[in-house]
Amino acid sequence: MILRGKAVVGDGTIDDAVVVTKRDRIAWVGAADQYRGDSPLPQPTSSVLLPGxxxxxxxxxxxxxxxxxxxxxxxxxxxxxxxxxxxxxxxxxxxxxxxxxxxxxxxxxxxxxxxxxxxxxxxxxxxxxxxxxxxxxxxxxxxxxxxxxxxxxxxxxxxxxxxxxxxxxxxxxxxxxxxxxxxxxxxxxxxxxxxxxxxxxxxxxxxxxxxxxxxxxxxxxxxxxxxxxxxxxxxxxxxxxxxxxxxxxxxxxxxxxxxxxxxxxxxxxxxxxxxxxxxxxxxxxxxxxxxxxxxxxxxxxxxxxxxxxxxxxxxxxxxxxxxxxxxxxxxxxxxxxxxxxxxxxxxxLGLEFERGTLMPNQRADIVVTDQQLRPCGVIVDGMPVGEEGVAWNS
Structure with missing residues (x-):
């Protein structure tokens, strides 16, 4: 999964960022102009990407x-x-x-x-x-x-x-x-x-x-x-x-x-x-x-x-x-x-190496919002959350 938008990374933000997940983990996070992956990038979006x-x-x-x-x-x-x-x-x-x-x-x-x-x-x-x-x-x-x-x-x-x-x-x-x-x-x-x-x-x-x-x-x-x-x-x-x-x-x-x-x-x-x-x-x-x-x-x-x-x-x-x-x-x-x-x-909770930030090797728990921080989508363990809050495999 490749997500693109303004991302909160650490205590700061990257205006045009890419977050790449692989199975249940975050594989790569960075500025779009630094992306060197094999898969094509999505078009720029107005989305905001937050850690779960x-x-x-x-x-x-x-x-x-x-x-x-x-x-x-x-x-x-x-x-x-x-x-x-x-x-x-x-x-x-x-x-x-x-x-x-x-x-x-x-x-x-x-x-x-x-x-x-x-x-x-x-x-x-x-x-x-x-x-x-x-x-x-x-x-x-x-x-x-x-x-x-x-x-x-x-x-x-x-x-x-x-x-x-x-x-x-x-x-x-x-x-x-x-x-x-x-x-x-x-x-x-x-x-x-x-x-x-x-x-x-x-x-x-x-x-x-x-x-x-x-x-x-x-x-x-x-x-x-x-x-x-x-x-x-x-x-x-x-x-x-x-x-x-x-x-x-x-x-x-x-x-x-x-x-x-x-x-x-x-x-x-x-x-x-x-x-x-x-x-x-x-x-x-x-x-x-x-x-x-x-x-x-x-x-x-x-x-x-x-x-x-x-x-x-x-x-x-x-x-x-x-x-x-x-x-x-x-x-x-x-x-x-x-x-x-x-x-x-x-x-x-002693989970800082597992959750809480958008960085490689963390669990792929990601919240996608609009610019007013209203939820547009949620990913848990690398899978989108569907009806009733249950993660489903896409």
């Missing part, structure tokens, strides 16, 4: 979610995001009672073992009830290392990251257990102050550490009370933590996204979708775990008894939508934004 995107925080989409669906339903969510350019993702589970967590961890483990998911992300249940956002407060419990071990056992070693509040009980024991299990801690859904958060970041020194959707699920940044947001932002500036951004135009103002990219080394930023069941769907009523959600004008909020505006309940965006908003609305350079949704998450 990798989402570290995704709850579902296309009408199904990971926290309650069976394997078939979870697979539909994976396929929906794949059609939209996310060629690898972690399936995120919200806080739930132990039987539900064990059941869903086992369900998603099968999708990891079949190669459809890259792993599982646990968003709770060791988080703050005061900052639970769109999670069930009755399912939130203090830090429990034994419960963590039981969930990891049910997941058959496929848990890759876990969101927990810095102030949760037994934080040190949990951190040690996560290190043994190869699970990345992610600080979030927290009411902790800056000092507590900074101390936990220091405890995790030398190991990968993430801040779950920076600014969301934590106290607002205040000049006399910087809180977890200020501590995480400062740590990202030092290179001690990676910060997630839900740059969908709803969770964060475009100017906030610009500020973070202007303040922090972009290598410390990961774009995520935090997508829920309604991603790619029409407005209406949905579920997020056990909670009722209403989507209006593309914004998901918890349903309230009195009809008032509820808390934002995850996102209806896909990762390519987030990249598009980051570039077009926040003015972030295309190569930098794409790297935050491909190369950097691949590095965090």
């Amino acid at each position: 995107l990798i989402d570290l925080h995704c709850h579902g989409g296309g009408g199904t979610e990971f926290s309650s669906s069976d394997a078939a339903g979870a697979r539909r969510a994976v396929h929906h995001h794949r059609e939209q350019g996310t060629t690898g993702l972690l399936g995120s589970l919200v806080s739930a009672r132990e039987p539900v967590l064990l059941r869903q961890a086992e369900v998603l483990a099968g999708l990891v073992e079949s190669g459809e998911l890259l792993g599982i992300h646990l968003e709770g249940p060791f988080i703050s009830r005061a900052r639970c956002g769109a999670q069930d407060p009755d399912a939130i419990v203090p830090g429990d290392p034994d419960l963590f071990e039981r969930v990891c056992d049910a997941a058959r070693g496929t848990v890759r990251s876990m969101t927990l509040a810095p102030e949760t009980a037994h934080f040190g024991e949990l951190l040690a257990a996560m290190r043994r299990r190869g699970v990345m801690p992610s600080l979030g859904h927290t009411d902790a102050d800056a000092a507590t958060t900074s101390a936990r970041i220091a405890d995790a020194a030398g190991h990968p550490l993430i801040a779950t959707h920076l600014f969301n699920g934590m106290p607002p940044l205040h000049h006399r009370a910087p809180g977890a947001a200020g501590a995480c932002l400062a740590a990202a500036g030092r290179g001690d933590i990676i910060v997630e951004l839900i740059a969908d135009g709803t969770h964060l103002a475009p100017e906030t996204v610009s500020m973070v990219f202007d303040t922090v080394d972009p290598d410390q930023i990961v774009l995520v979708s935090d997508a829920m069941v309604a991603a790619g769907m029409e407005d209406g009523d949905y579920q997020l775990g056990p909670l009722d959600v209403v989507v209006s004008q593309g914004v998901a909020r918890l349903t309230t008894v009195d009809g008032s505006e509820g808390a934002i309940a995850a996102s209806t965006a896909r990762l390519l939508d987030v990249v598009r908003s980051t570039v077009l609305d926040s003015g972030v350079d295309l190569g930098v934004a794409v790297a935050s949704a491909s190369r950097i998450p691949a590095r965090l």
